[in-house]
Amino acid sequence: MRDLQIRKAEPAEAAIIGPLVQRAIRARNAADYEPAIIEMMCANFEPAKFLERMAERDVFAAVQDGTIIGTVSFSLPRAKLYSLFIEPSVQRGGIGRRLVHYIEQHAARLGCAELQLSAAITAKPFYDHLGYATIRFEERVNDGSTWLMSKRLG
Ligand SMILES: CC(C)(COP(=O)(O)OP(=O)(O)OC[C@H]1O[C@@H](n2cnc3c(N)ncnc32)[C@H](O)[C@@H]1OP(=O)(O)O)[C@@H](O)C(=O)NCCC(=O)NCCS
16 A cells, blocks of 8 residues: 555645545445435534534545545544545555554554444444454434444454
């Protein structure tokens, strides 16, 4: 894989990361969720809304050749991974796996024994593949149902 830098995202980058996430949702998650749900998911990543979220969570950017091509977020105290999205044109190139490993190491360094996440239906096979165990289905009428999953760290 070409050099990939993973670093904290700057607030001004909400204007780049929000649309990246919206492209990923429309390109991939639309296969598993109704159009109205897809629009609600995308609305959560309007840059102004995403900027508010950046105050609550640590948001990271994956950068290749100066371009942001993926993102993932993390927050305590629940030790939860959120909002993993890869630019559609570079999906299946190992970047998602790199970002998950990055957050696992970040959480372990902060003393977390376990990492949880709420996987989109679309992404569950990816997290299965990465060794995450399924805890339960989380039915959400307004925001897209997910699978609560977890992995022991260390
Ligand atoms: C799900 C997503 C984050 C995965 O990232 P990615 O960079 O495409 O995945 P990677 O290339 O790192 O894949 C790592 C491994 O998982 C496998 N994998 C990836 N997506 C998979 C899928 N949908 N089903 C089964 N396996 C999958 C890959 O084949 C690879 O396995 P290998 O290394 O043994 O060949 C990305 O496809 C994405 O952004 N999807 C749309 C948005 C989304 O659903 N995000 C998650 C919200 S919770």
